Amino acid sequence: MTDLSAFGPDFPFAYDDWIAHPAGLGAIPARQHGARVAVIGAGAAGIIAGHELMKLGLDPVLYESGKFGGRLRSETFEGTENVIAELGGMRFPVSSRGFYHYVDLTGSESAPFPNPLTAAAGSTVIDLEGETLFARSLDDLPELYREVARAYDAALEEGARFSDLQAAMRARNPSRVKEIWDRLVSQWDERTFYDFVTSSEAFRKLSFRHREVFGQVGFGTGGWDSDFPNSMLEILRVNLCGLDDNQRYIVGGVEQVLHRLWQLETDCAHWGRRSLAALNGGATRSRVVRIGRDAEGRIAVTDCWGRTDSYDAVLVTCQSHLLTTAIDTDESLFDQKLWMALDRTRYMQAAKTFVMVDRPFWNDIDPATGRPLLSMTLTDRITRGTYFFDNGPDKPGVICLSYSWMTDALKVLPHDAEKRVELALSALSHIYPDVDIASHIRGNPICVSWETDANFLGAFKGALPGHYRYNHRMYGHFMQDALPPEQKGIFIAGDSVSWTPAWVEGAVQTALNAVWGIAHQFGGTTAPDNPGPGDLYPTYGPIPLD
Known part of the structure; x- marks a missing residue:
């Protein structure tokens, strides 16, 4: 377990320590019992x-x-017992120490989430403006991608004293966290994520193409352009608390x-x-x-x-x-x-499209390239993010054909599940022209658009x-x-x-x-x-x- 947690920064209180303390959360008078x-x-x-x-x-x-x-909604594919689609929360950073208290308490298990450029994904394909790149790590990508990564790290240091603030959070020093963070609140509350990026010294030295790649591919879990209009404080909290890193899923x-x-x-x-x-x-x-x-x-x-x-x-x-x-x-x-x-x-829109397949065929090696048939995929096409979930050899697997937000989620809003699958397969066929994904699909697809659910009216706050x-x-x-x-x-x-x-x-x-x-x-x-x-x-x- 990492020493980084969601310790603030707005209210630096150690919730995980509070709920794990042997003294418990306190007591109420006996007359109020019941x-x-x-x-x-x-x-x-x-x-x-x-x-x-x-x-x-x-x-x-x-x-x-x-x-x-x-929104912790796990949908089981028809005819199976444990082949599931995670329609809501599906990846949980280890810095979510309060949540993992209850994961451990209930005996639930977790495993690394197959995010881009992680060992859990195995390999990643990035497809932007018709150019397709294969990578297992950031080092396998062109220099432009490393320039983007370095620029964002530099922007965080320049605009948010990132290292100092995160060190105070790791040390669980509430006074130090408040000393640094409180100065940032008025500075960045009324400025957008995009403003933070474009006004930084690091990104001003780079081209629009760098900012475009940052929006489409981003950092950690993928593209962040749908968050560009949000307050920069929202994004800083994600980075500072390590919420976009070292994520796991619940088995x-x-x-x-x-x-x-x-x-x-x-x-x-x-x-x-x-x-x-x-x-x-x-x-x-x-x-x-x-x-x-x-x-x-x-x-x-x-x-x-x-x-x-x-x-x-x-x-x-x-x-x-x-x-x-x-x-x-x-x-x-x-x-x-x-x-x-x-x-x-303000709630943001989000849509997911899942299919069950006969087996994890994406692990098959293409003899012509020596690479897996399919890889975790980030693209500017309608699918945006495609993820693969392996339940074991010769067992049904799951593909999240598309996970998208905001405008990209609205593009599929009027369509039923089969149409959404057709649109996703069409987009992926341009990236993997020789792979017949459809022939492996079993049962009915599972989809969600949270903004159409009368009990939610949107996926999450932005x-x-x-x-x-x-x-x-x-x-x-x-x-x-x-x-x-x-x-x-x-x-x-x-x-x-x-x-x-x-x-x-x-x-x-x-x-x-x-x-x-x-x-x-x-x-x-x-x-x-x-x-x-x-x-x-x-x-x-x-x-x-x-």
Whole structure:
């Protein structure tokens, strides 16, 4: 495990240490044991928060509108038991130390993800503007690609004191992290990723072609041009926390981590040894249609079948836009400035197209070239990124024919699964003209466009310039002592509330923030030698802008 983790930089708190400490996350008064808390959403944030609230002796009641797992969605190909397509999160950096706490807790296994130019991929093909290059490492590519890599490293040093800041994060020195990062917030919040690249001394010395290659191929997982309009702070966090490096996938599908945590029996205050599933009668409740106050001032939650229950605390982990489109939410529950932040959250589009094939035929060696028939592929064509998943010789394999974002994802939005496969195969035929991929396909393809899912309305947050203030309001909402009474008791969590959207670690961290906030509301305290996020937030919390 690397010593680099998502330790800040906005709020440098060691969540992984907090949840692993033998003292636990704290305790609530015995008179509050058994108090019910509504948790809306059975994704990563909801299940993790529910698990930890249960351990404290509270009674988390889970609601889910769609599919258990949220965007940790593993779809099994028809007729198989463990041949899966990862429709949501599929690659998990080892720096996601909070998430891997639960991976280990549930006995789930991981393996290196076949990202470009990694040993797990074996080989990589880059196809830009009709030119196709084969490589096993960066050294196999033309000098231009190494110039791009060096330029971005230089830009990070020049514009963000990258080495100094990352060293402070590795050392878990919160004061030093804040000293460096807080100066960068006002400098880069209102400037885009593209501005950062083009204004850097390193890239100004290079050509447009270098910037174009950077956008199409990028670093780590591939092209980043779809993020060019985003606030540079968003990208800096990804780089600093090592989220785009050293990634792994969960063997058998990441969704099983949440299913196992749901079923995991653990020692709890008040409940004895219990699982979240047992506490919920084996199933979540249905879709929430209304959140408001009852006559006694408690928060009333109504599901789609008309059942209303009241709670002293409610945790909302769904995408923020659902609070105005799918759930009739009493406006008085949130301050209007927080409503502005929730409504202005900008979600990015994403699409994936998977097929199952008879075997990992891409490993066959072409006798004419001595190379594998197919390689992990980055291209400017409609597929953008193509990945291969080997389940063993002579066993069905999986090809992610296309993983694309924003405009590239919208290109396939109107099309059904078969048409998407046809478009992908057509694009790949220009790169691999002698390989008949279609002849190996078995069963039905599996596709997703997250923006068309009524329960998501987009894949993940992508903060625009100027959105730091909005993010600050959402992330810090778990600190509720100063709120008026009508706004207390409802909490928000999920990766779109976090500083690191699109990464499960953000869901983990905001879930744990909410656990502290809810426990605090019920009179709970943390152990003196294991302070929680709310205990240290006044000292190390994000810097406010004007």
